[in-house]
Amino acid sequence: xxxxxxxxxxxxxNTLLKNFIIGNVGNVGRKRIISFRYFANSIESSTSGAExxxxxxxxxxxxxxxxxxxxxxxxxxxxxxxxxxDIRFFASILPASGLIIDNExxxxxxxxxxxxxxxxxxxxxxxxxxTKQVSQILKYCNENKLAVVPQGGNTGLVGGGVPVFDEIxxxxxxxxxxxxxxxxxxTLTCDAGCILEVLDNYLAxxxxxxxLDLGAKGSCHIGGNVATNAGGLRLLRYGSLHxxxxxxxxxxxxxxxxxxxxxLRKDNTGYDIKQLFIGxxxxxxxITGVSILTPSKPKAVNVAVLGVNSFQNVQNAFVTSKNKxxxxxxxxxxWDSNSLKLLKAHNIQGTKFPLEDNxxxxxxxxxxxxxxxxxxxxxxxxxxxxxxxxxxxxxxxAQDDTQIATLWSLREGIPEACSKAGAVYKYDISIPxxxxxxxxxxIRNRLQSAGVLGEDKLVKDVxxxxxxxxxxxxxxxxxxxxxxxxxxxxxxxxxEWTEQHNGSISAEHGLGLMKANYLRYSKSPSxxxxxxxxxxxxxxxxIMNPYKFLPAQ
Amino acid sequence: xxxxxxxxGCKRVIDFAVKPRVNSAKKAVxxxxxKHSLNPFDEIAVEEALRLREKLGNNIVxxxxxxxxxxxxxxxxxxxxxxxxxxxxVHVEVGKDDSEANILQPLSVAKxxxxxxxxxxxxxxxxGKQAIDDDASQTGQMLAGLLNWPQATFxxxxxxNDDKLTVTREVDGGLETISCKLPAIVTTDLRLNxxxxxxxxxxxxxxxxxxxxxxxxxxxxDITPRLEIISVTExxxxxxxxxxxSVEELISKLKQAGL
Ligand SMILES: Cc1cc2nc3c(=O)[nH]c(=O)nc-3n(C[C@H](O)[C@H](O)[C@H](O)COP(=O)(O)OP(=O)(O)OC[C@H]3O[C@@H](n4cnc5c(N)ncnc54)[C@H](O)[C@@H]3O)c2cc1C
Numbered sequence: 001x002x003x004x005x006x007x008x009x010x011x012x013x014n015t016l017l018k019n020f021i022i023g024n025v026g027n028v029g030r031k032r033i034i035s036f037r038y039f040a041n042s043i044e045s046s047t048s049g050a051e052x053x054x055x056x057x058x059x060x061x062x063x064x065x066x067x068x069x070x071x072x073x074x075x076x077x078x079x080x081x082x083x084x085x086d087i088r089f090f091a092s093i094l095p096a097s098g099l100i101i102d103n104e105x106x107x108x109x110x111x112x113x114x115x116x117x118x119x120x121x122x123x124x125x126x127x128x129x130x131t132k133q134v135s136q137i138l139k140y141c142n143e144n145k146l147a148v149v150p151q152g153g154n155t156g157l158v159g160g161g162v163p164v165f166d167e168i169x170x171x172x173x174x175x176x177x178x179x180x181x182x183x184x185x186x187t188l189t190c191d192a193g194c195i196l197e198v199l200d201n202y203l204a205x206x207x208x209x210x211x212l213d214l215g216a217k218g219s220c221h222i223g224g225n226v227a228t229n230a231g232g233l234r235l236l237r238y239g240s241l242h243x244x245x246x247x248x249x250x251x252x253x254x255x256x257x258x259x260x261x262x263x264l265r266k267d268n269t270g271y272d273i274k275q276l277f278i279g280x281x282x283x284x285x286x287i288t289g290v291s292i293l294t295p296s297k298p299k300a301v302n303v304a305v306l307g308v309n310s311f312q313n314v315q316n317a318f319v320t321s322k323n324k325x326x327x328x329x330x331x332x333x334x335w336d337s338n339s340l341k342l343l344k345a346h347n348i349q350g351t352k353f354p355l356e357d358n359x360x361x362x363x364x365x366x367x368x369x370x371x372x373x374x375x376x377x378x379x380x381x382x383x384x385x386x387x388x389x390x391x392x393x394x395x396x397x398a399q400d401d402t403q404i405a406t407l408w409s410l411r412e413g414i415p416e417a418c419s420k421a422g423a424v425y426k427y428d429i430s431i432p433x434x435x436x437x438x439x440x441x442x443i444r445n446r447l448q449s450a451g452v453l454g455e456d457k458l459v460k461d462v463x464x465x466x467x468x469x470x471x472x473x474x475x476x477x478x479x480x481x482x483x484x485x486x487x488x489x490x491x492x493x494x495x496e497w498t499e500q501h502n503g504s505i506s507a508e509h510g511l512g513l514m515k516a517n518y519l520r521y522s523k524s525p526s527x528x529x530x531x532x533x534x535x536x537x538x539x540x541x542x543i544m545n546p547y548k549f550l551p552a553q
Numbered sequence: 554x555x556x557x558x559x560x561x562g563c564k565r566v567i568d569f570a571v572k573p574r575v576n577s578a579k580k581a582v583x584x585x586x587x588k589h590s591l592n593p594f595d596e597i598a599v600e601e602a603l604r605l606r607e608k609l610g611n612n613i614v615x616x617x618x619x620x621x622x623x624x625x626x627x628x629x630x631x632x633x634x635x636x637x638x639x640x641x642x643v644h645v646e647v648g649k650d651d652s653e654a655n656i657l658q659p660l661s662v663a664k665x666x667x668x669x670x671x672x673x674x675x676x677x678x679x680x681g682k683q684a685i686d687d688d689a690s691q692t693g694q695m696l697a698g699l700l701n702w703p704q705a706t707f708x709x710x711x712x713x714n715d716d717k718l719t720v721t722r723e724v725d726g727g728l729e730t731i732s733c734k735l736p737a738i739v740t741t742d743l744r745l746n747x748x749x750x751x752x753x754x755x756x757x758x759x760x761x762x763x764x765x766x767x768x769x770x771x772x773x774x775d776i777t778p779r780l781e782i783i784s785v786t787e788x789x790x791x792x793x794x795x796x797x798x799s800v801e802e803l804i805s806k807l808k809q810a811g812l
Contacts, residue, residue: 299586306753354750383753396750399633400590401570403750 063112063119066164066513069482075165076546079147082123082166086146090126093136098174100125110169113162114155114216115424117482118513120163122149129174131249131257131288137170138286139255147543150282152193152224155216157426158512160281161224164547172223175288178202187246187263189291192223208294211238215412223287229279231508233412236469237330237368238295241278248274249289253539263291276534281510282545284538298330298368300375303404304383306395307359311437314361316391318433318468321365324382328375331366333411335465336440342463342478343410346417351409354396363392363468364411414465414474421460421478425486427494428466429473431503436473439497440464443475443490450489458486472507495521513548520551555716555735557614559602560675562666563634564592565627565651566686579784582686584651591630594681596637597741600748601679601711603638609713616640618673622657622665624648628764635759636751642764643669647776659691661769661776666692667699668772676736677718682707683740693740703733706740 067073080086090099100106101124111120128134141148147167154161163169172193179189186208190199197217200210212225214232224230226248229241238244247262260274277284308314314334321329337360344353355362365382369375379397386392398404418424431439444462447453453462459479466474475494479486495505499521506515506522519528532550535542567573568588576583591599599619606614619634621627622645631642645665648656670678683690697704705711705720709728712719719732723742751759769776797803 304753352747352750355752380756384757387753387757392753395753397636397753397756399596399636399751401568401588402593405570 063116066118066120066159066162070513073164073547076147076542078145078541079167079543079546080145082146082168086140086144087124089140090124090137093133094126094128098127098129098133100127110151110154110171111162113157113159115157115419115426117423118159118162118164120149120169121166122163122169123166125169125171127171127174131175131251134170134175134251134286134288135255135257138251138253141168141543142253142255142541145541145543147546149545150223150227150286152221152227153195153216153219155220156224156228156512157428157509158506158514160228160510160512160545160548164513167546170286172221172286172288175223179289181206182263183207185263185265186294186296187291188294189247189261189263189289190222192226192249192287192290193221196220196222196225203294204297207297209297210234211244211293211295212241215415222290222292226278226287226290227280227282228510229508231467231470231472233331233333233467235467236332241292242275244293245274245278245290246293247291248277248287250274250277250285250287252285253541253544257288258285261289261291265293279510281512281549283535283549284544299370300372301330301366301368301404302375302379302398303364303366303407304379304395304397305354305407305410306363306365306386306392307355307357308361308363308392309359311361313391314363314437314468315433316389317363317365317386320385320389320391321382324385325365325367325378328367328369328378329365329469330368331364331467332469333364333466334468335362335411335414336360336437336463337362338461338463339414339417339465340410342417342421342461343413346420351406351413353410354407355394357394359393362410364407366408411465414463415476418463418476418478423479423482425477425479425482425490426509427473427475427477427490427505428507428509429475429494429498429503429505430471430507431473431498431501433468433471435501436468436471437464439473439494439501440475442497443477443494446493447477447486447489452486452489458483470507492518492521498522511549516548517551555676557605557609557677557713557735558673558675559605559614559617559677559679560666560670560673561595561598561602561617561619561634561639561678562680562692563595563599563619563621563627563630564681564684564686565589565621565623565630565654566592566684569593569685575785575787579786580782581655581785584654587651589626589629589651591633592681592684592686594683594685594741594743595630596633596748597743597745598679598681598739599634599637599639600746601708601739601741602677603749604746605677605711605713606638616675618643618675620666620669621645622647622662624650624653626651631764632759633751635762635764636756637749638755639762641762643673644764644766645669645772646766646768654686655782656778657776658778658780659689660695660779661774662692663695663699664774665769665772665776666696668774669767670700677713677739678702678737679739679741681741690740693738697738700736700738702736702738704738704740705731705733706738707742708739709742709744711739711745 087101110125111122126137149163149167149169151161151169151171175191175193177191181188183206203209212232213234226241226245247260249261250258318332321332337358367375367379398407447459452458461478463476466472495518498505504522505518568590571588573582602617617639618641619631619639620643621631628644635642680693693706707722708720709723710721716735717732718735718737722729
């Protein structure tokens, strides 16, 4: 098996029509727009440049071991190394299909992360099917001081879901049952390993949808989403998982099953323990079940993409959207011209770009409501005001669902286009809108003056995109390869910059391995100390996802 | 070269991305609360008219008229055509809402088109090769018959030189190029072009463009259906495959299936 992480991408209208509607009248059927799993890093297509030879299986070997690359990391010798006895124990709990042991090729997709930046050396992946199995496994690991990494769809962007050294991987692939759905209250209860898109499709048939959506939806697990407190494209409207998750089932390191799978919206009895696990990134326990409140699927949705001449006008457009669209506004996303350039360079789907002229900034506005006539009128008024006040110069409005999907695919395609450009340094930052884009410009200037930015230089480009509505900037720096010289130019500069502007060094991707030692830029010593106490209390042996999340000292 | 006045058909159909469901009476698909859009092949027709104007110039292509026959809501599709760049819209109002989409059959539509053509006098009519709801693929051909005009169906390329229309068509064995004199009927195939998005300035301008309304009575067209729909059913559900463990098993399965 080769290392091919999956990433969903919506087919655009053209591929679809071309694939399905050909010549003959009789064959023409209406085909549904399907999402399919696109092999994002498929070996031939992702390797731009000479570093990685286009040979099957070979490139995966090129990702160097995390332990070799980050020399500040040392294996904690309190953890036991895997023995034949341990393997025998796992085989007694799980069938052969639920285990991968010592087979490098098969282990590879679990040891290497989506960005191909981190690579662990785990010898064993366990894929339990039931909560009880998870409990038996964790209890055993805890008693034997075997370190573990919980893993969902392995789409995390901070190196949190793959081992650093030889930690055992407990993957939730096989925990994939939908347990129940209440069509009156809209509450869904399911296993942690259910794929986000599968859940969304299940709900769509029942008139509901998941309260979150993100570019990785074809691969990421709901458990992984909860563990990282994923934000995504619907947060502006439906809020964070801290609000929509109603209950969790979690297995603690000692094997205790915490059953808190409540579907109640209101429950003020004691500390709200589930909140602790939302965003805990696998450091406290393994989430095995989730109950979540799902909103009804909007009946009328539309999308406009606008070309904007300055970041000030991006902000003006946002303020206008809140005024004019108010309750039907469901997303306000932006990207810069460098993002668009990258999209065009890696336009695998042949997407048609909507605007003729180039603009420094683009904005995507989505509205969702229940009455098309009412919503369209609001959208019209909003757009008219933007034009009259010269806040936007040009823009397009989708005329059908296919165009809506095409416009969204522009925004959703950016992370993937970045990954095709070679190595990518990803920072996801919350900062006030007033200094939002200044950060991108400052980094660009910094790399420029260091002489490393340019077509043939170490760093190819610095791009900015993200969720304006949530104050969340995605700063992406594309480079030839991951290089300490670049890293030292960016870090801790980015984190210091964020701290000075009262931002957060992680808006949604989490801390993982990448930012564990930078937590102090966003949290005070007393906050960090409380976090450490909580960790010590729930996981005294420290076996859950070690080396990550909290600073070492 | 003489002047060109282009008429394009714009049918309101269930959105391409929606999965249609058969209604409980099994006589039609469910249309209530279902998203409707401009028929994709008509969108291509509008785009082609606009491209002809861009290529030949305003002094040759004098006017592009979008025509729809359908319920009041079909004006949404006319607005789309106007926002893409058509100059004027004509709406023949038939039925009160989308549930009555079945009233109109291709022959009636062709007759309504003929009546409008007599009023507006276009010399080029571009229609979709079919609408994605009933997939009839008849209107263009019937209209050509009624008017006794030449027809060039399933166009994947359209050229106009003086009065001569040259059209490339996709046929089973390859490409066929035909030419005829204007006035003529063209129906569009998928690869003819890729329609543009409606831009903001054009959407704003579209609001001020004229939209004329008629009823079939005013046009003296009898739209009584000639065909009766007996039943509409979903295609059979595809049965899942099975995995075989060995070549022997595969062969025995194939034998069982009589292959
Ligand atoms: C193309 C792309 C787009 C993305 N867009 C967004 C976005 O818009 N917003 C956003 O917030 N994030 C985004 N992400 C990153 C995001 O964090 C993940 O996609 C997703 O939430 C992680 O889910 P996963 O199942 O892949 O988890 P993994 O990557 O497998 O794991 C992530 C972390 O959660 C832990 N974990 C996983 N499952 C469990 C469990 N059952 N119990 C306990 N701990 C667990 C792991 O140990 C790890 O620390 C994106 C990623 C990609 C590749």
